[in-house]
Amino acid sequence: MHIVLYAIRKSKGWLFEISLDVRIDLIWWTSEKRRDERAQKIICISSVIPLGWAIQCQQYLELDHRADCWSPTEWKQYIEKWLYNRIRNYNHSHIQYSEIQPVIPIEQIQLLWDDKLGKTEDIPFLLSTIEEKQNEGTQYPLSSTWKKQVMLGAITLAKMMTGRSLLATEYIMMMTDQQVDNIQEWKTYTQLAYLTQSLRLLTGVHIDPILGYQCQRCGSHTMNHTPCASCGSSACAYCETCLNLGRSRECTLLIQSVYVASSRTTPFSTIDIPIHTEHIQTRWGLSDAQTEATTSALHFLIGSANRLNPKTIFNKKLFATLFLYFIKNKKKFPRTSYFTHKRFLLWAVTGAGKTEMTFPLIDSVLKNAGKVLVATPRRDVVLELAPRMAKAFPTTTMAVLYGGSEDRWQEADLTIATTHQLLRFSQAFDLVILDELDAFPFHNDPMLAYAANHCCKSDGAFVYLSATPPTTLQKEIKRGTLAHAKVPARFHGHPLPVPKYISMPTVNNALKKKQLAHTLLKQLRYSVTRQAQIFVFVSRIALIESLVELLQSYFPQLSIAGTSSQDVERANKVLLFREQQIRILVTTTILERGVTIPYSDVYILDADSSLFDAASLVQMAGRAGRSKEDPKGLVIFASKQWTIEQKKAVAQIKLMNRIAKRKGYLHLSKSTDIR
Amino acid sequence: MLKQNRWQTWLSYLHPQYTACMTCHKKAPLMKRYPQICEKCALSIPWITQQQCKVCGRGEYCPDCQRKSASQRYFMFNRSAVYYNDTMRQWIADYKYRGQERYAPLLGKMMIEAYQLMKREMIEFYQKRWNIDIVTGVPVSSTRLIQRGFDQAAVLAEYLATYEHLSYIPLLVRQRDTLKQSSQGRQARLLNMQEVFSYAPHTPQWLATYQSPTLNILLVDDIYTTGSTINNCAKALIEAGKCHQIDIQVFSLTWARS
Numbered sequence A: 001m002h003i004v005l006y007a008i009r010k011s012k013g014w015l016f017e018i019s020l021d022v023r024i025d026l027i028w029w030t031s032e033k034r035r036d037e038r039a040q041k042i043i044c045i046s047s048v049i050p051l052g053w054a055i056q057c058q059q060y061l062e063l064d065h066r067a068d069c070w071s072p073t074e075w076k077q078y079i080e081k082w083l084y085n086r087i088r089n090y091n092h093s094h095i096q097y098s099e100i101q102p103v104i105p106i107e108q109i110q111l112l113w114d115d116k117l118g119k120t121e122d123i124p125f126l127l128s129t130i131e132e133k134q135n136e137g138t139q140y141p142l143s144s145t146w147k148k149q150v151m152l153g154a155i156t157l158a159k160m161m162t163g164r165s166l167l168a169t170e171y172i173m174m175m176t177d178q179q180v181d182n183i184q185e186w187k188t189y190t191q192l193a194y195l196t197q198s199l200r201l202l203t204g205v206h207i208d209p210i211l212g213y214q215c216q217r218c219g220s221h222t223m224n225h226t227p228c229a230s231c232g233s234s235a236c237a238y239c240e241t242c243l244n245l246g247r248s249r250e251c252t253l254l255i256q257s258v259y260v261a262s263s264r265t266t267p268f269s270t271i272d273i274p275i276h277t278e279h280i281q282t283r284w285g286l287s288d289a290q291t292e293a294t295t296s297a298l299h300f301l302i303g304s305a306n307r308l309n310p311k312t313i314f315n316k317k318l319f320a321t322l323f324l325y326f327i328k329n330k331k332k333f334p335r336t337s338y339f340t341h342k343r344f345l346l347w348a349v350t351g352a353g354k355t356e357m358t359f360p361l362i363d364s365v366l367k368n369a370g371k372v373l374v375a376t377p378r379r380d381v382v383l384e385l386a387p388r389m390a391k392a393f394p395t396t397t398m399a400v401l402y403g404g405s406e407d408r409w410q411e412a413d414l415t416i417a418t419t420h421q422l423l424r425f426s427q428a429f430d431l432v433i434l435d436e437l438d439a440f441p442f443h444n445d446p447m448l449a450y451a452a453n454h455c456c457k458s459d460g461a462f463v464y465l466s467a468t469p470p471t472t473l474q475k476e477i478k479r480g481t482l483a484h485a486k487v488p489a490r491f492h493g494h495p496l497p498v499p500k501y502i503s504m505p506t507v508n509n510a511l512k513k514k515q516l517a518h519t520l521l522k523q524l525r526y527s528v529t530r531q532a533q534i535f536v537f538v539s540r541i542a543l544i545e546s547l548v549e550l551l552q553s554y555f556p557q558l559s560i561a562g563t564s565s566q567d568v569e570r571a572n573k574v575l576l577f578r579e580q581q582i583r584i585l586v587t588t589t590i591l592e593r594g595v596t597i598p599y600s601d602v603y604i605l606d607a608d609s610s611l612f613d614a615a616s617l618v619q620m621a622g623r624a625g626r627s628k629e630d631p632k633g634l635v636i637f638a639s640k641q642w643t644i645e646q647k648k649a650v651a652q653i654k655l656m657n658r659i660a661k662r663k664g665y666l667h668l669s670k671s672t673d674i675r
Numbered sequence B: 001m002l003k004q005n006r007w008q009t010w011l012s013y014l015h016p017q018y019t020a021c022m023t024c025h026k027k028a029p030l031m032k033r034y035p036q037i038c039e040k041c042a043l044s045i046p047w048i049t050q051q052q053c054k055v056c057g058r059g060e061y062c063p064d065c066q067r068k069s070a071s072q073r074y075f076m077f078n079r080s081a082v083y084y085n086d087t088m089r090q091w092i093a094d095y096k097y098r099g100q101e102r103y104a105p106l107l108g109k110m111m112i113e114a115y116q117l118m119k120r121e122m123i124e125f126y127q128k129r130w131n132i133d134i135v136t137g138v139p140v141s142s143t144r145l146i147q148r149g150f151d152q153a154a155v156l157a158e159y160l161a162t163y164e165h166l167s168y169i170p171l172l173v174r175q176r177d178t179l180k181q182s183s184q185g186r187q188a189r190l191l192n193m194q195e196v197f198s199y200a201p202h203t204p205q206w207l208a209t210y211q212s213p214t215l216n217i218l219l220v221d222d223i224y225t226t227g228s229t230i231n232n233c234a235k236a237l238i239e240a241g242k243c244h245q246i247d248i249q250v251f252s253l254t255w256a257r258s
């Protein structure tokens, strides 16, 4: 799209500004209330300039006093030359000088306002604005009734946009859905909100002097340049990474709310100290292990110990930017939260009840008028969390966000969202709880990491939840740069089942011979006789069907099923499995998380496969022994080889059990074997 | 973990680094013949090699062209590159609605191959030279163009014209947006299409510059559904020809036949 670019002379000097409706700018800058900021001269440059280029001029093109006496031709030449060099520089493309020329037509460069002359005859509407001598009551533009309407419109939009970051199309959709009055005047309202610094006007794709082309919504640098009919540029860039959420272009308007971190009390600084541990434990019904971790998280959030002073933050940011510039590895975005936000990791074993542990944290922030986000990579987890949160916080306004959800414009204190939805927020939350950040698709997706950092207020905090933190975080713990608390015991106070190793040939081999290894068979028979629900994990989808057949031949009386990511019946089959209608479920890592089945035994076949890393082995093992009634489920690693990943997984499980025992979180009975 | 990374780095020296296929996002060696896709995806393209219906280029039995309304047909015939199956639906959705313009070279290449097939068929049929004078596309409305940023039919037409050394000229304009086609019944669709297309103001003069009593125009679009879009465009082109008594024959080539 196009935008108006104008130059404004204030007492301090010349500036470029952009406008969606110049009438508003004229009223704004010529008002006596502006004092020092009041305009001495305003010159319109162009109304057909591509948005991206206009914003480039606004942010980076400098003007000095020489501009005071420039003729239109001089203005044109100065701006064109600069734009041409700049775009060529970053674009590395074939842009021609002749393409820049038509976007600044010489006849558009004209004086809009001069302090000394007062008014320009060419612009009749200007007269009325300054002198404010319009008849009251008429809807003539710029009458005071009209001004009131614009003011109200701007306030409404600014409020609606609090904490959001939307592309123009989404912005218009929001206004339509929320039934904003006189929606056709949105540009006028938005411009006023921009001038009052309640909204920020940006482009979807921005040219950064150091990092080059970058998508301001998702942080990616992967661009495609194409001729664009919206702005007329022959090489308008669009971001290829976040295409699924609507195209972010060099000429798309990105509207963000402005958050000013003030010295005011943050939701954390007003939390009651000392924290009443017993109160927390009884109110939320937590175990000892949970309570201890939660309280230390709370202490961390309140405390100012880990807060860096602004100067250090600046230095670190500068360093990071320069570093990125030199290594030229632009695919890895700077992780700003590493430098600025408070971060805390709750390392809770599978079945520790981590959702309940977040309740006291959420509660304390909500009580102090803070905004909380709980984000998780998967949609089904969002749907499962929502009712539990609603039950825990019945009086709180809540928004549940995922692709196509109804709540998307809902103003809420507590937001539960899939990680992709975070791209639509900017500086919105005081506390961001990231659940299972090691899981697909969050793990290794720089776009989602970028989004998470941007949706958290600059003085906000992160709490990560994970049973198997990614190596980067584990390293940070070792280095001592990440605060954390381990929850080594399960909610029911029994140790984690330690995996048992069975040596067997590969599944492929077994399928070929149509014969299961007798060691495995013996173990399976034991599980069947003890009436357990049996999870069988395999490495590849292709193996599932034939393995189900083979198992069926050994256990003809049992109901056996297989499911995978490609199975539309998956949810249904999991339900049947839970109801014990299905006794053996053959599956892939798709069910490694989130599924809790009482009385279950876990078999991981081909556990030496390179597709199973320590984290997913721990997660799969975590499916066993979840219920209080049957805490000692079996976990079997069956493979040809004993790999380092298996070793790591077992070591991690044993370590957690040892810590739990030492801290006295386990209800030890004599038969409990934790080694 | 570190060890594994190093190992992977070593492996990558032995194996060439593949870029991801545009359509299936898997890392694989990419085809030379079709831009940016892997061999598996290239093999999955459902080409229409045998038309059952010589009128609309359908690969299956076609009752539509037997109907009465078919008598008011203004174009000679239509040929399409591919069947409109789920994969193709996905591709065009990625291109048109998500705006992944990297598809343009691929779809353009497919149009070129379809055109060559069409040309071979025509030369066999007419037993003489058959040529196209002008390539033009089914237009989108100006609001849609500004919103989307590109005009897919024009892009395909230009690819084809450039490769075949033909002249691409935009001859048509769309007055208003039609409602989404899939949300209407057949009859409503046909009605909706009326009077939406007309020739551009400059079109008659353009046609006159050829100084020929007959002209063959190739009309390009992305998807042929009922043929009403193509038919209305063809009608508008023929009307434009009448201004200077030029006999216009319209041939249609679309990327997919649904």
Ligand SMILES: [Zn+2]
Binding pocket: A215, A216, A217, A218, A219, A220, A239, A240, A241, A242, A243, A248
């Ligand atoms: Zn992006």
Ligand SMILES: [Zn+2]
Binding pocket: A001, A050, A228, A229, A230, A231, A232, A233, A236, A249, A250, A251, A252, B149
């Ligand atoms: Zn553009």
Ligand SMILES: [Zn+2]
Binding pocket: B021, B022, B023, B024, B025, B026, B037, B038, B039, B040, B041, B042
């Ligand atoms: Zn592919």
Ligand SMILES: [Zn+2]
Binding pocket: B053, B054, B055, B056, B057, B058, B062, B063, B064, B065
């Ligand atoms: Zn037919």
